[in-house]
Amino acid sequence: MNKPATGIQARHREETRERILAAAERVFAEYGYEGASFGRIAQEVNLPKSNVVYYFETKKKLYRLVVEDIFNVWRQAADNIQPDSDPEQALGEYIDTKLELARVRPHGSKVWANEIIQRAPIVQDYLENELRDWTNDRISVIDGWIDRGMIRPINARNLLYAIWATTQHYADFTHQIQTLNDDKELSETQWSETKRAVKDILINGISKG
């Protein structure tokens, strides 16, 4: 798909694109779609505005790439939710991975949240296809576990939503959590404790006996 990046120019192009995309994720997260501007993104990567436009043409196209990226990262995080997995372990790992993503890539999550809150004006087609199919697959797996008596008969869809909501909360509401933590970032220890506690609460809700 991508060119192998021979030559000085091609290599430099990829590098610049990546830098712009990273900055765009931050700026879209912090200011919202309308609030973000080419000017501010350009400033963050120390390039003239017109150069950023040259690489991505329109704000909409740049934004879409940012949104699709975070979705694909999340999709991978659920790879281990398979019919033959151990439910508690698979979901535990899924929660761990999503919380780790909330920690190291909070901006992508915020952009996604913003897009959904505003009724997906840009990526609605993505929701109707990729997201819908992917979600239904995961629900089938969980229902399969229930059929085989491996977990309590909970509502698979609402469980999935609870996991999404809780894990993404730590990305989207970072600022609130930080304020309630006396304006300090969560420490290493607090993150571990959070992972343990979230699994404790959610997994306890599904296990038998």
Added chain:
Amino acid sequence: MNKPATGIQARHREETRERILAAAERVFAEYGYEGASFGRIAQEVNLPKSNVVYYFETKKKLYRLVVEDIFNVWRQAADNIQPDSDPEQALGEYIDTKLELARVRPHGSKVWANEIIQRAPIVQDYLENELRDWTNDRISVIDGWIDRGMIRPINARNLLYAIWATTQHYADFTHQIQTLNDDKELSETQWSETKRAVKDILINGISKG
């Protein structure tokens, strides 16, 4: 605090202010702070832009009123979390109420989410005072329950976050949920099932035995 609203003028003023506030909540939710404009809000209530400006002076002031309003509604929803309440019932009612608010007033929740995602540029002082005190009070109550052996020793703060995240998810991510529900609004039955399932998952995580 408010004038008793005698006379035609005063009554009409209150009425107009309310209509504008309701429209502003919708518009801020749907377009974000930057994306929302006096023009669009004015259009929704069929008034000239300058009249809306006359009532609220600046966009910031109007926005702040909207944000404070939803916070106060949420605060009330937790009134029954008291030391002498039955934990499972009190938290169950809290979840029910918050889900009902997610259903009937999704816009306020979205505005709050947006504000927090963007690092509370307008209401940071609110977080530092009202929200922080209120949260610590609730955590004390839950820890009290744990001390008296009424629930499992879970992490009270993370439990609170899980409840917020999960309930508000049904407001903030309405559009995604609807898309995954074949583009249909959740039915009466589905809302009941959701309330049951969310309580099932979260409350099961705290109960003893």
Added chain:
DNA sequence: AAATTTCTTGTACGTTCGGTCAATCTTTTT
């Protein structure tokens, strides 16, 4: 090394927006 393609950058244009202001109309107070 000449020709071609790709990248860089400053300028400029049309639009939208928040907010001001003054003129007019309506309600309340005296």
Added chain:
DNA sequence: AAAAAGATTGACCGAACGTACAAGAAATTT
């Protein structure tokens, strides 16, 4: 009913934004 206060509205302004464009610099291809 005269005077004062409050409400309504259209016109207007300066700033910011998305993006089109042209002209030159650099890299690549021939």
